[in-house]
Amino acid sequence: MKAKHKKTTAETAVKEQEIAENTQAAESAQASEETATVQLPAGNEMQTSENGPIEVKPRGDKVLTKAQQRKRTAIRWALMVVGIILMSISVYFFQIPYNFVLGGVGGIAIMLASVVQPLVSWLTPAVIMLFINVFLLILGFIILGKSCTFKTAFCSLLYTGLILFFEKVVPLDHPVTAVVDKAGNIVSEGQPFLELCIAILLFGVGGAIIFNCGASSGGTDIIALILKKFTKINVGVSLLIVDLIVCSVSIFTVGSVAISLYSFLGLFARTFLLDGIIESFGKTKYITIITQKPDEISEYILNVIQHGYTMYDAEGGYTHEKKKVMITICKRGEALRLKAKVKAFDPEAFVIITDANEILGKGFASGF
Secondary structure (H helix, E strand, O other), X not given: OHHHHHHHXXXXXXXXXXXXXXXXXXXXXXXXXXHHOXXXXXXXXXXXXXXXXXXXXXXXXXXXXXXXXXXXXXXXXXXXXXXXXXXXXXXXXXXXXXXXXXXXXXXXXXXXXXXXXXXXXXXXXXXXXXXXXXXXXXXHHHHOHHHOOHHHHHHHHHHHHHHHHHHHHOOOOOOOOOEEOOOOOEEXXXXXXXXXXXXXXXXXXXXXXXXXXXXXXXXXXXXXXXXXXXXXXXXXXXXXXXXXXXXHHHHHHOOOXXXXXXXXXXXXXXXXXXXXXXXXXXXXXXEEEEEOOHHHHHHHHHHXXXXXXXXXXXXXXXXXXXEEEEEEEEXXXXXXXXXXXXXXXXXXXXXXXXXXXXOOEOOEOOOO
């Protein structure tokens, strides 16, 4: 009996030792896994497997290199210059000859020049614009501070400078569409409605480009921002009120009811055109994908289009099949490519694409 008891005790001791060794080994393995987890840069994640840690690719938020950032900044400034050139051409070649007052500093300058220039010849619309813009920029920096940015100052001064340049290089003594004989006499006064349409088009496109670059042409925009600061009126309404006041006063200064009515028509048309172009620039696509093959689609979204996505489980109401719903936001060209790829990966996938007018969040900066 004693021998048997000793044998049982020995076996129990061996088992306890094995359990202790297994527990210690498990703890060591867990500690090794925790030690193997490495802190990655922002946007990366670390997963572990039997063979050790696996680095997962960054999620689909576009990270620009310094060279890409410089290129994007250069493009933005170039587009701002293009927008200012279009606005300057609109004012000098198509608004000033007929005294169209479409609001803004250009409209104020045209209105004042029609009264003052016969008395003081050197006070042309461009010179008056220069005085007004400089005064408003100083006022903006005093009252608004950082809200009146360097971009706005640049665009405002370039806008005025180009019109001064056009005055010196391409002096106009008649409308662009006017018919002139060989002796220099005006045979036909031209087409005011046609010139108004071109003025609206150039001014609307140029203004939309500037706004989407995160700037403005200054002038009455600064007045609208000042009104917003001291009242509850938003910038859009303030700007419209200022432009309407300018157009209304032009009835008494321009001296032509027909031209004043053209100006009112041009102001409203320009406002709607500007809003429409700005909205089309910022429009993106909201895509919902219902699929049973999410892996290939998610890989394409993350690594090719380089956007993020949201995914959740769903169940078919008729078939009760388990499916995945994927939601992502893309630009137009990216949405077309994604739609084609989804159909290639899963012909039975259900894809819904709708317009998203404005997106706020990481990866979707405003403007160009």
